Amino acid sequence: MSKQHYKAASYKSQSSIGYLVKRAHSLTLDVLEPVIEQHGFSFIQYVILATLRDGIAVNPKVICSQYRHDSGALTRVIDQLAERGLLERVRRDRDRRKVELQLTPAGRQTIESLIPQVVDKMNEVLADFSKPEFQELLRLLIKLNTTLQAHVEPSVAGLEQA
Amino acid sequence: MSKQHYKAASYKSQSSIGYLVKRAHSLTLDVLEPVIEQHGFSFIQYVILATLRDGIAVNPKVICSQYRHDSGALTRVIDQLAERGLLERVRRDRDRRKVELQLTPAGRQTIESLIPQVVDKMNEVLADFSKPEFQELLRLLIKLNTTLQAHVEPSVAGLEQA
DNA sequence: GCATAATCGCTGCCTAAACAGTAATTGCCG
DNA sequence: CGGCAATTACTGTTTAGGCAGCGATTATGC
Secondary structure, rough: OOOOOHHHHHHHHOOOHHHHHHHHHHHHHHHHHHHOOOOEEEEEEHHHHHHHHOOOOOOOOHHHHHHHOHHHHHHHHHHHHHHHHOOEHHHHHHHOOOOOEOOHHHOOOOOOHHHHHHHHHHHHHHHHHHHHHHHHHHHHHHHHHHHHHHHHOOOHHOOOOO | OOOOOOOOOOOHHHHHHHHHHHHHHHHHHHHHHOOOOOOOOOOOHHHHHHHHHOOOOOOOOHHHHHHHHOHHHHHHHHHHHOOOEEEEEEOOOOOOEEEEEEHHHHHHHHHHHHHHHHEEEEEEEHHHHOOHHHHHHHHHHHHHHHHHHHHHOHHHHHHOOO
């Protein structure tokens, strides 16, 4: 039987993980979007560039899974970034169904100039957090993601780097 | 000067609060939506009903701020719930611009039957968390929301229960 | 080796949220 | 009071993500 973190009788939405996470997500966007849009990019565009920079993924499919973004929607974001000359689609002979995304020099320059601004903003926001608090928040969020992932339909869950 | 939780040189999106929170949000929806849609409700409809049940807010305006939902979109969700006889709009003479939302008996019965299912699911998902871990996650998420809120444009931030 | 299934990225369509503007009511300040 | 600004909920429009289906390619099973 599962632990009873919540009880139906005493449950209040205010202390719901779902509520808190949804709100934190929206607020984070509110804080970061102005920083990024100031430079002519949408948040999702920034995310794709950052994902490529950090080597999290190079395939649209993997990006979709990692970031939980719709495949069709992602295609259009990639189109936008490709049109602006920030990345390129490369077909590898190894598996011609897959596309490998590569930052162009311009794209790398762009994301490298954006990162410090986002970092500064996040440090500013997190100034009230002690080092241990911050580390523990990261650890618990990662653990939360892992456990959530395990409870999603296996069809959606499975995925490995290509 | 702000604490340097992140440094631009070593920053990786994988350990970004924004990334982790966005992902946790999506995964939470993936886990909870099936539970709720099984009973013929969308997640946002459930959220509104739960908000009313818990007395978080009774005005659309306050709900929008608390849950960071668009005002126009909320009007339509309320329409849906009102048409199904789950809540009613009441105009108080005190301030006739404001609408007070009230659960009908049917609405209360509906949300009371949904809550246990959501609670069970969340307990199942959070089974790997110890009590202290869970409590600490809640505390840190609340703190995160508070600090984020303080860094959002004041125009969006200000708000008090009516 | 061949037929079938599965995978990957893409396209068209649809819904719902974001955005902007409106009418009604109230607050404010002279 | 009276006129203007602010607030609240709502409506019309735009946009972007969700969803289903398609063509190309690869994996699988016999």
